[in-house]
Amino acid sequence: MRKIDTRDFRRATRTTSREINRRIVLNLVRDHQPLSRADLARRMEIGRGVVTSIVQQLIDEGTIYEGDIGAAARGRRPTMLYVRTQDRYVIAIDVRFSRTYFMLSDFAGTQIAIDSFETIFDPEALTRELGARIRRLVASHAIQDRCEGVGLVVPGMVERTSGRILLAPQLGWRDVDMRDALSAEVGLPVSIENAPMACAQAQMWLGHRTNSTNFVYVTVSDGVGAGIVLNGSLIRGDSNSAGEFGHVPIDPDGPQCLCGSRGCWEAYTSNQATLSRYLGRELTPLWGGVVQQPSTLTIEDLIARARRGDARAASAIEATGHYLGVGLATILNVINPSQVFVGGEITEAWDMIESAVREGIHSRALTSASRVTPIIPEQVGGYPRLRGATALVAAPHFAAPRVA
Amino acid sequence: MRKIDTRDFRRATRTTSREINRRIVLNLVRDHQPLSRADLARRMEIGRGVVTSIVQQLIDEGTIYEGDIGAAARGRRPTMLYVRTQDRYVIAIDVRFSRTYFMLSDFAGTQIAIDSFETIFDPEALTRELGARIRRLVASHAIQDRCEGVGLVVPGMVERTSGRILLAPQLGWRDVDMRDALSAEVGLPVSIENAPMACAQAQMWLGHRTNSTNFVYVTVSDGVGAGIVLNGSLIRGDSNSAGEFGHVPIDPDGPQCLCGSRGCWEAYTSNQATLSRYLGRELTPLWGGVVQQPSTLTIEDLIARARRGDARAASAIEATGHYLGVGLATILNVINPSQVFVGGEITEAWDMIESAVREGIHSRALTSASRVTPIIPEQVGGYPRLRGATALVAAPHFAAPRVA
DNA sequence: TGATTTTGTTCGGGCGAGAAACTAATGTCG
DNA sequence: CGACATTAGTTTCTCGCCCGAACAAAATCA
Numbered sequence: 001m002r003k004i005d006t007r008d009f010r011r012a013t014r015t016t017s018r019e020i021n022r023r024i025v026l027n028l029v030r031d032h033q034p035l036s037r038a039d040l041a042r043r044m045e046i047g048r049g050v051v052t053s054i055v056q057q058l059i060d061e062g063t064i065y066e067g068d069i070g071a072a073a074r075g076r077r078p079t080m081l082y083v084r085t086q087d088r089y090v091i092a093i094d095v096r097f098s099r100t101y102f103m104l105s106d107f108a109g110t111q112i113a114i115d116s117f118e119t120i121f122d123p124e125a126l127t128r129e130l131g132a133r134i135r136r137l138v139a140s141h142a143i144q145d146r147c148e149g150v151g152l153v154v155p156g157m158v159e160r161t162s163g164r165i166l167l168a169p170q171l172g173w174r175d176v177d178m179r180d181a182l183s184a185e186v187g188l189p190v191s192i193e194n195a196p197m198a199c200a201q202a203q204m205w206l207g208h209r210t211n212s213t214n215f216v217y218v219t220v221s222d223g224v225g226a227g228i229v230l231n232g233s234l235i236r237g238d239s240n241s242a243g244e245f246g247h248v249p250i251d252p253d254g255p256q257c258l259c260g261s262r263g264c265w266e267a268y269t270s271n272q273a274t275l276s277r278y279l280g281r282e283l284t285p286l287w288g289g290v291v292q293q294p295s296t297l298t299i300e301d302l303i304a305r306a307r308r309g310d311a312r313a314a315s316a317i318e319a320t321g322h323y324l325g326v327g328l329a330t331i332l333n334v335i336n337p338s339q340v341f342v343g344g345e346i347t348e349a350w351d352m353i354e355s356a357v358r359e360g361i362h363s364r365a366l367t368s369a370s371r372v373t374p375i376i377p378e379q380v381g382g383y384p385r386l387r388g389a390t391a392l393v394a395a396p397h398f399a400a401p402r403v404a
Numbered sequence: 405m406r407k408i409d410t411r412d413f414r415r416a417t418r419t420t421s422r423e424i425n426r427r428i429v430l431n432l433v434r435d436h437q438p439l440s441r442a443d444l445a446r447r448m449e450i451g452r453g454v455v456t457s458i459v460q461q462l463i464d465e466g467t468i469y470e471g472d473i474g475a476a477a478r479g480r481r482p483t484m485l486y487v488r489t490q491d492r493y494v495i496a497i498d499v500r501f502s503r504t505y506f507m508l509s510d511f512a513g514t515q516i517a518i519d520s521f522e523t524i525f526d527p528e529a530l531t532r533e534l535g536a537r538i539r540r541l542v543a544s545h546a547i548q549d550r551c552e553g554v555g556l557v558v559p560g561m562v563e564r565t566s567g568r569i570l571l572a573p574q575l576g577w578r579d580v581d582m583r584d585a586l587s588a589e590v591g592l593p594v595s596i597e598n599a600p601m602a603c604a605q606a607q608m609w610l611g612h613r614t615n616s617t618n619f620v621y622v623t624v625s626d627g628v629g630a631g632i633v634l635n636g637s638l639i640r641g642d643s644n645s646a647g648e649f650g651h652v653p654i655d656p657d658g659p660q661c662l663c664g665s666r667g668c669w670e671a672y673t674s675n676q677a678t679l680s681r682y683l684g685r686e687l688t689p690l691w692g693g694v695v696q697q698p699s700t701l702t703i704e705d706l707i708a709r710a711r712r713g714d715a716r717a718a719s720a721i722e723a724t725g726h727y728l729g730v731g732l733a734t735i736l737n738v739i740n741p742s743q744v745f746v747g748g749e750i751t752e753a754w755d756m757i758e759s760a761v762r763e764g765i766h767s768r769a770l771t772s773a774s775r776v777t778p779i780i781p782e783q784v785g786g787y788p789r790l791r792g793a794t795a796l797v798a799a800p801h802f803a804a805p806r807v808a
Numbered sequence: 809t810g811a812t813t814t815t816g817t818t819c820g821g822g823c824g825a826g827a828a829a830c831t832a833a834t835g836t837c838g
Numbered sequence: 839c840g841a842c843a844t845t846a847g848t849t850t851c852t853c854g855c856c857c858g859a860a861c862a863a864a865a866t867c868a
Contacts, residue, residue, distance in 0.1 A: 001803040003608055003636035004428060005617050006435040011448050012424040014825040014854050017416035020808050021856090024408060024415050031410040038815055044415050047857060052817060075814025076864040157771070204407055213409050214642055230639055232407035237740025238618055239773035244737040247770055249730075251656050261768060326653075333648040334738060336641025364665060366651055367561070369643035399405040404424050404804040418823055418856040425825085442846055451826060456848060479845025480833040 010402050019401045025054050029081050036078030089147040091134055092389030095154050097170045103386045107394045109206035123176045131185030150190040151389030153198045163192050191392035198388025200227025203341050205391040215337045220344035224266040248330055268323035271299040278316035303349045321353025325360020332370040343378035350377040414806050423805045429458050433468055433485050440482030493547050495538055495554040496793035501574045507790045511798045513610035527580045535589030554594040555793030557602045567596050595796035602792025604631025607745050609795040619741045624748035628670040652734055672727035675703040682720035707753045725757025729764020736774040743778040747788045751781035
C-alpha cells in the first residue's frame, strides 16, 4: 500500500497497460527461461491472443527471441522463448584503492574478458586511461554497436541524479564528476553507484541462487556497509547514504574507529580491524588525510595462517565472526529482511566463523523469526562489485515501469 | 526502479489505466482541496475530456463531490471539487496497558466522539465489551451504513495477513485472533496494526503539516519503537517486525533492559528509564511475567517537577534527550530519512531536551546532510495511536493501485 | 484417416486515453 | 449593447489494447 506523491507522479497513458504487461512477460521469460506463449498465457491468466501481440513487440525490439520447439505429450508443440542476453554487452568498472578492475560481460552477467591496472588517483588521468582501455576492449571484441552501457562502481558516496562522487575518502576525492566525463570519453551512457548498493543490485538482478526481493547485502572489506533491498527496490535514502550500518555502536569503549567515534561495528569487523586484532595493535587510520600504503599482511594471508594452524590468527578471525553476528542482529531487528548476504574477503573463512556469527546473532536478535534468518556468504572470487556494475546497466531494461 | 516478483505480480487489465488515473485525481483533490476539473487537467497534463469522465466516476462512487463555484479573472468560473470525508466514519481503537481508548472519527481524521475504559486483559471479554460499546456508539450517532470500518491498534507484534496478535507482552497475550472476533461482533471490517507502525501510517495519511513519503516515526513511551516509511509505503519486514530500533545497543555496560540485553536504546530513553534515572534505581522489569502496577510517579509528573525547578528532574529528562539523539543518529545513518517524527509523552518537554537531542545526533551522525535532518516532535494530546487506527481504515481508499 | 488436443493467430467488441470541436459562462472593448 | 476573447466543461471520434471467441496449424491417438 503506497501513497501517491502528488508532486511527483506518473499518470497512465494509453500505452501504460501494455508497458506493464510487456515487462511482466519479459520477467517471466527471464525467470523461467524456456517458456512458450501458451505458458505465459497460463501464468498471467490472460488470453493467448494478447500474448502473441506482446511477444511480437518484444521480439521486434530485440529483447527476446524464439528458440527451439519444445516437447508436448499431445497437440502442437510450443516454440520456446528466451531472453536475448548473449550479444548485449556491458562494460563493468570497479575502482578500488589498490587496483581498478574492468570487465566485459553480457546482460546475464557472464564475464567475457577481465583485466585490471593500478589505480590512478587523479580523476582526470584515470578517466582518460579508462577511456583508452575501454575503446581498445570494445574494438578488440568488435562489439561497437552492441554495447549498451558502462557501469561504474566507486568506494564512496554518490549523488545519483547528477552522477557526482561527493566523497571517496580512500581515493581522496571530493565532488568529482566522473560519470559525465567518462561518458563523453567513450560515447556510451555511464551509470555510477557506490559499492554496497551495487552489490545489492547484483544480488537482486543477477543472483541465480535465490531471487529474493527483501534482503540486505553486507560488504565487509576496508569498510563495512550495506545495501538494503525492500519490495524489490534498493533503498537509497534522502541523500543517498542509507545502509551505513558500519558505524552503529557495538561498545562506546571499544576500539577507535576511522569515523571519529569509538566501538563502531566497522572497528570490530573490517579487514583492518581483524588484522589489528591479530597484530595486537590499535586500529590505525589507514587513510587519514595522507594516503598510506596498506599493511603488508592481508586478510587472505591471515586466513591462510589460521588454516595452517595459527591459533592466534584463528581466534582473531573468530572474534570478527562474533562481532559480525552482533551487528547483523541489529540489521535483523531493524530491517527484518528475509535473508542477508555477506560479501568480502572474510567469506573465504566462513566455515571458521559461521557458528560464531550465529551465536552473535542469537545474543542480540529479538524475535525467534529473525534469529533464524538465513545468512548467506557470497561465493569467493565472484567479483560481486563488477557484477554490480553490470547490474546497473542491465537492470533498467527489466525493472517494473514507474506508475502512479 | 523495482524488480517484478514473478511469483506475485498483478498484470494490467483493460481498466488498469483508469484505476491509476482515478487514484491520482483523488489524491490531487485531497492534497490541493478546492480544485477544478481544469486544474486537474493542467496538473496531470491530460485532456479535460478525460478529467470529466474520471471525475464523473468518482462522484458516482461517492468519493468526491462538487462544491461551490470558484472565482476567475476572466472566462467561465470553475466548479470546485472536494473529497467526501465528512460523512464517512471510522471507529478507532487503541488498546493500552492501563486503558483502552476508542474514538469515532471521519475519513479526514477529525474526532467526533472519544471515550475510554479500563483495559480488560481477557481478550474475549475485551472483544465483547468493545463490541457492545461500538454498537452503542454507532447507534447513538445514527451512522450504521456510513461507517467504513474499525481500526485496531495494539501494543505488540501483529501478523498482518491473518490478523493475529502474535505477542503482546504488556497485555500477556500470545497468538490472539482479535481481528476476526471483533469483526464478527460488530459486523464491520477490522484492520489491526501495532502501535509504531500505525503512528507512522497516521503521519503519512493524516499528517497535515508535511506530506512526506520518506520518514521514520519514533514512539517513545513504555517501549521505544519506530515505523519506517520509504517511498510512501510502510516497511513491515519479512515477519512484521521491522523498525525495532528500541534494542540497538548504546552501551553494553549500560542499564539492564527488559529484553535481556544491556544498554539498549530503550533502556536509556523509555519513560520507565527516565523515571528510574530520576529515582536513582535500576530499571525494573515492569511486566516481567507477572503484571505489576506502574509506579505512581509518571513521566508527566516528572516533567511538571522539572518545570517547577527540580534540577534533578530536569537533568534526568535532559539525559534522556541526549540518548534519544544518539539513537536517532543510528536511524539517520541507517535509513537516511528526509525527516523523523517523535511521538510520546516526552515531547511535552521538547523545549527542554531539543538541544541535547541535537547534540546527541551530532556526536554520532555520519554525514553533514543527515546531521541536519529535521526532527519533529508530534504535537501533544493529538492521540497519534487513534489517528493511526483511523488511517488503517482510510488509507486503502487513497493508496496507489498495486500494479506489476 | 479422422477425431482430439494443444499452440498460436486473427478478428470483432468494448474500455479508455488523445485530440479537437462544441457548448456554457464569464469579462472586455468598441 | 453586442461582438469577441477567455476559460470551464462536455461531446465525439480515433486509436491502442485487453478480452473473448473463432480459426488455423501441428502434433498424437484410435
